Amino acid sequence: MGYELVRIAVLGRENPTVQIMADRADGLMLTVEDCEAISHQISAVLDVDDPIAGEWTLEVSSPGIDRPLTRAKDWVRYAGHQVKVEMTIPLPGGRKRLAGIVLGAADGMASLRVESGETMALPMADIRRARLVLTDALIDATQPGPKTLPEQHN
Template identity: 65%
Template structure:
């Protein structure tokens, strides 16, 4: 099965290309790769379960072990570095088309690379996306399209509605 991978460039892109096949083979999807720090960089890998079951500490450990080995072989970062693996969480970044569409109706904020309508930051209700464009209904009630290539970052805003929508079903007696 082919997974949609989030777009990364440069070092983050090389890391994403190196680890995504391993993660996908294990039953996960890559949500985001982020590298921060200069002296001893931290490689942050954010993943999700394909089956959308709750993401556990054991999932993090399994991914960390597998991709740590891949990165040791690929060696994209010279010198010492630290690996952090996490789940996407409730207030997840919106990096893939399926994320934009799955969370339609929820509040999100985004930051653009190049200003649109004189602004770089927007907040509104997710209306969905396709490969080229993400759509939000802004607080003033207007619908806006944003070119996906111009989105620096986008993420869901933690709200009671989002928590209720993503909560694991509870056992009832």
């Protein structure tokens, strides 16, 4: 279909909502028409396979500007931007939450530079949530046209 899955979430127990977050494979912004096309395709599959008992609601959306980073390619694409991360298990020292600058990802590890200047490699399998922080640099990076890299602070 020309789309990439970013995240699937099922929320609620009675009348659950299936949330689908998607990107366009060509890197352009996801439109309302794209969401509608994805919704029709997924609805048709879910109606036939019926994996959810009873009534449910389907929501299809773009990840938004302050998107979650769920794939290695997200960590690479948004290198230089601020991120907040929550881990499923504590890191050495007991921390489960941290913030920093995205450096990239490789071999199942996401990298970021925290406020102290330390570079941390996080196992992607242990990341519960990672979400970009809304900044002017991020807004600029998501606009059409020439891009400027965010300022690097050491």
